[in-house]
Amino acid sequence: MTSTTMSIPRIFDRPKSTSGIWSWLGTVDHKRIGTLYGITAFLWFLVGGIEALMIRAQLARADSDLISPETFNQLFTMHGTTMVFLVVMPMSAAFFNWLIPLQIGARDVAFPRMNALSFWLFLFGGLLINVGWFTGDSPNGGWFGYAPNSGITFNSGSGMTFWAIGLSILGVASIAAGLNFIVTIFNMRAPGMTLFKMPVFTWMTLITSVLLVLAIPVIGVALIQIGTDRLYGTNFYNSINGGDPVLWQHMFWLFGHPEVYILILPAMGIVSEVLPTFSRKPLFGYPFIVFSGIGIAFLGWFVWAHHMFTVGLGPAATSAFAISTMAIAIPTGIKILNWMATMVRGSIKINTPMLFSISFIAMFTIGGLSGVMHAAAPSDAQQQDTYFVVAHFHYVLFGGALMAIFSGIYYWWPKMTGYMLNDKQGLVVWFLMLLGFNLQFAPMHWLGLDGMPRRIFTYSSEQGWEGLNALASTGGLILAIGILTFLFNVWYSKRNKVMAGNDPWDARTLEWSIPSPPPHYNFEQIPEVEYRDDFWYQKYPELLEHEDGHVPAPAGAQDDDEAAHDEHGGHGIHLPDMSYYPIMAAAGVAIGMGGLMAGYWVIVVGGILGMWGIIGWSLEPVNDPEPDVEH
Amino acid sequence: MPEDNQTKKLLTHDGNGWWDLPRTHQEQKDPPREGPIGDPWFKQAWDFVTYAGVSHASVRGYLFIAVILSIFTFLEWRLFSIEAFGDSGRNAIMLAMSAVKFTMVVAFFMHLRFERKYYSFIFGAAMALGIGVFLALLLLQRHHGVG
Amino acid sequence: MAQQAITEYHAEAQDTTYNTSTGLSNRKLLMWAFLASDVMFFGTFIATYLVYRNRSLVGPYPENVLDIPITTISTFVLLMSSLAMVLALHYVREGAKGPGRFWIAMTAFLGLVFIIFQVVEFSTFVNEGLTPRTNLFGTTFFILTGFHGAHVTIGVMWLLMLLYGSFKGTLRSDNSLDLEIAGLYWHFVDIVWIVIFTVVYLVTANDGAPPGAPPFIHGG
Numbered sequence: 001m002t003s004t005t006m007s008i009p010r011i012f013d014r015p016k017s018t019s020g021i022w023s024w025l026g027t028v029d030h031k032r033i034g035t036l037y038g039i040t041a042f043l044w045f046l047v048g049g050i051e052a053l054m055i056r057a058q059l060a061r062a063d064s065d066l067i068s069p070e071t072f073n074q075l076f077t078m079h080g081t082t083m084v085f086l087v088v089m090p091m092s093a094a095f096f097n098w099l100i101p102l103q104i105g106a107r108d109v110a111f112p113r114m115n116a117l118s119f120w121l122f123l124f125g126g127l128l129i130n131v132g133w134f135t136g137d138s139p140n141g142g143w144f145g146y147a148p149n150s151g152i153t154f155n156s157g158s159g160m161t162f163w164a165i166g167l168s169i170l171g172v173a174s175i176a177a178g179l180n181f182i183v184t185i186f187n188m189r190a191p192g193m194t195l196f197k198m199p200v201f202t203w204m205t206l207i208t209s210v211l212l213v214l215a216i217p218v219i220g221v222a223l224i225q226i227g228t229d230r231l232y233g234t235n236f237y238n239s240i241n242g243g244d245p246v247l248w249q250h251m252f253w254l255f256g257h258p259e260v261y262i263l264i265l266p267a268m269g270i271v272s273e274v275l276p277t278f279s280r281k282p283l284f285g286y287p288f289i290v291f292s293g294i295g296i297a298f299l300g301w302f303v304w305a306h307h308m309f310t311v312g313l314g315p316a317a318t319s320a321f322a323i324s325t326m327a328i329a330i331p332t333g334i335k336i337l338n339w340m341a342t343m344v345r346g347s348i349k350i351n352t353p354m355l356f357s358i359s360f361i362a363m364f365t366i367g368g369l370s371g372v373m374h375a376a377a378p379s380d381a382q383q384q385d386t387y388f389v390v391a392h393f394h395y396v397l398f399g400g401a402l403m404a405i406f407s408g409i410y411y412w413w414p415k416m417t418g419y420m421l422n423d424k425q426g427l428v429v430w431f432l433m434l435l436g437f438n439l440q441f442a443p444m445h446w447l448g449l450d451g452m453p454r455r456i457f458t459y460s461s462e463q464g465w466e467g468l469n470a471l472a473s474t475g476g477l478i479l480a481i482g483i484l485t486f487l488f489n490v491w492y493s494k495r496n497k498v499m500a501g502n503d504p505w506d507a508r509t510l511e512w513s514i515p516s517p518p519p520h521y522n523f524e525q526i527p528e529v530e531y532r533d534d535f536w537y538q539k540y541p542e543l544l545e546h547e548d549g550h551v552p553a554p555a556g557a558q559d560d561d562e563a564a565h566d567e568h569g570g571h572g573i574h575l576p577d578m579s580y581y582p583i584m585a586a587a588g589v590a591i592g593m594g595g596l597m598a599g600y601w602v603i604v605v606g607g608i609l610g611m612w613g614i615i616g617w618s619l620e621p622v623n624d625p626e627p628d629v630e631h
Numbered sequence: 632m633p634e635d636n637q638t639k640k641l642l643t644h645d646g647n648g649w650w651d652l653p654r655t656h657q658e659q660k661d662p663p664r665e666g667p668i669g670d671p672w673f674k675q676a677w678d679f680v681t682y683a684g685v686s687h688a689s690v691r692g693y694l695f696i697a698v699i700l701s702i703f704t705f706l707e708w709r710l711f712s713i714e715a716f717g718d719s720g721r722n723a724i725m726l727a728m729s730a731v732k733f734t735m736v737v738a739f740f741m742h743l744r745f746e747r748k749y750y751s752f753i754f755g756a757a758m759a760l761g762i763g764v765f766l767a768l769l770l771l772q773r774h775h776g777v778g
Numbered sequence: 779m780a781q782q783a784i785t786e787y788h789a790e791a792q793d794t795t796y797n798t799s800t801g802l803s804n805r806k807l808l809m810w811a812f813l814a815s816d817v818m819f820f821g822t823f824i825a826t827y828l829v830y831r832n833r834s835l836v837g838p839y840p841e842n843v844l845d846i847p848i849t850t851i852s853t854f855v856l857l858m859s860s861l862a863m864v865l866a867l868h869y870v871r872e873g874a875k876g877p878g879r880f881w882i883a884m885t886a887f888l889g890l891v892f893i894i895f896q897v898v899e900f901s902t903f904v905n906e907g908l909t910p911r912t913n914l915f916g917t918t919f920f921i922l923t924g925f926h927g928a929h930v931t932i933g934v935m936w937l938l939m940l941l942y943g944s945f946k947g948t949l950r951s952d953n954s955l956d957l958e959i960a961g962l963y964w965h966f967v968d969i970v971w972i973v974i975f976t977v978v979y980l981v982t983a984n985d986g987a988p989p990g991a992p993p994f995i996h997g998g
Contacts, residue, residue, distance in 0.1 A: 110808070111804070175812075186800055186802070187796075188798065213811060213812075213814060213815045214757060214760060215818075217819035218818055218822050222822070228921060232911070233910075235911065236826070241836075241914065243914065244772075244830070246772070247829055250771065251822065251826075254822075301764055317771055690868060693868070694861070707976070707980055718984075722980075725981055729980075736860060736969050737969060739864075740861075740961075747802060750802075750806070753814050754814060754817075757817040765822070
């Protein structure tokens, strides 16, 4: 573009280094951003896990006074917030970042600098939520922040304000990421890759992105409302002046239920990649899985009030939401049947990613079934706010989402790093996690049906809940050992590298056609796609039973014409240059928003930094002018 | 492609059904310009207003739309100060006029009328979802509120 | 004549397709997807306003403060700024530098006038005793229209940067997409105001004290 010929005054030199800390701070490479997402989310996974272990330690015995009730409130609030917003969502984002350009045959996402902005906003927003561990005043109103309990009247500390501010920043990060991936998937597919030739993980990313873009604004507004209530004394949820607590519940769950599918759909995408690879069969019922995903995402908008059956919405509304909730079981069931049918009569190869994926199906089915029990409103009235609900959503979020994420970690680790994760140790990790998980959460079904309420910091020994609680706490310990084994597995595999090669699993999608780890330009030549699972049919053209009898060219063979006007061996490929402005803009936003709690001068500092970042960004060309001399 | 094949295409899912986005941009042309009703007389008037030969309206067309917007805004103001139709009737007319203005700006100023259908689909889907969800919310709250 | 128009139209449209899978511009698709997101954002605020309609416990109520004639004028100003915006885009596309700059500046100016109207309106309301803390009407009204005003402000700053760009030579007829995208944002802010003007002003401006709440007396 000719616009790059004008000279722009710069304070900094544009970052050029390819290693060291500065290369990470200025990176716009989707693979590096994916790694940053993954590492950050895993660190927060450890934090959230420690919070969970403290909760379990407190609940292991009756009449325990290990942890004060105030701390307990902070622990379960931060555990929920951390695991949902700082672990499962960014873990999915790590996979989005790493895999979407590779799966659709692109060299980067559509807006690389905006991608970097998403990550830095996520990091700083997460830090703001966690500020409370240092001020001693963590958020304590539950991850759902029900008003007026989360309002200033009943909760005068700074914790919930930081919670609202931090979550709004995370929301901006999620919307930016969602927009980015929508545009990337629509516009950057390799030639020939129509929407229905995309890998299922790409489809689920697209659906998740649409949900993010449409659902996050709702919680954003709700957080603005509770935030202005707390900071400036507005009346949205101030019951003294007529504010309506039920409205908060509506707002939260209007976002909250699509959010549930934002958490689970990427997991379903991962499983839909792993199962066909290790069954050595195409995914059974591809269009059914895709349309079920779309159906889940659409229906997910009209079920939110099933979280509020006990509010008293009236029989008509309750029945309508009970029916729509049960209807969601249909597309979900279709998916489960299709995954199982994928394995039927396949040459199944049992290894760690496959076992995690199979566990996903089993655990998610259990969680789904208890979900249908909640959908029946009379039954839900019994289960509301008991440990039965805790059991349900841990079966779908840990047994579902996290099992699939671990499956994805083991499956794509060789592609991301170039070496395999030790499979024998992986089996131990899988066994410990599955065992610990079930020991921890299965007893909660019985505890819940026996009436043990959620969010209580202790219970009396007369209630007879001690045995099952001790069992659950033991399970938590085993689960923790499983996670530690995973860390050991990573360390060991890094020490004793077994190199993976391009395609260690004999897999189906485009990312396996390039070296591991991928070069920074991903594809030397943008691939041409003719079939779904195109890479598979390039390897095994004899498997292709296509009506016109056309056999695709074997991998690597290219028309001379094609090659002539493509780039030359990766050296002439234009990739976006690095930039400091995303991190600067993100820091400005975070400092400015955090300044609402600190004082006006902090807001001013953040505002200046943010404006500098944004204006510098918009004046900075994506690519610096190329030097004229070629080597 | 023939219409009767669509069901078959859906079931055999070879990736070339109605949901397909074109492989290259040459395959899909922009929608031809046509009147909203298809009536020849109206179509001529329509061409007069909007024709500019490019993917947006003419200056003449923009001015015409702006005049309509102004007239409607004026009418809204007048309608507010008279009390002829009763509250609900007046509100219905207000909302209808607002919808017309909204559509005018979206279709002409934001060029959706002249663009590929994807943009209309994105915006229309969000509008439909928003209206559906928030009407449901208002209905739920109507039977619940304290007031 | 009509056939010729269609042919020319296609000839022109071919030039504006992009080398992407869909032939759509990345940035324009981004803007439309963002506007879809913003639909939900303002939808939530407007829904909150309507949920809390007639539920204020004390005055001032809408009928005590809302001024329809003044707001009709500011609405008209914002609508005309949209006209200025499309004219700006038209002339920038044609490569007419002078008119292009004039209409960009006019758009920003009209946006600024709208903001001034809003500032005056807000301060009048505060003088009459309505603040965001007074009652539910005040809370929902100020936050909804305030966020709309913030959108207008961002739009004005964006336009001023584009105006600067047109002098620096970065905004030309061959990359008028820069202006078109800003225009999409600007028109969206305009249609949000069309809805707010109807819902908040025209439809609910006659709302007085709800049953059980005391009537509002000026200076009382």
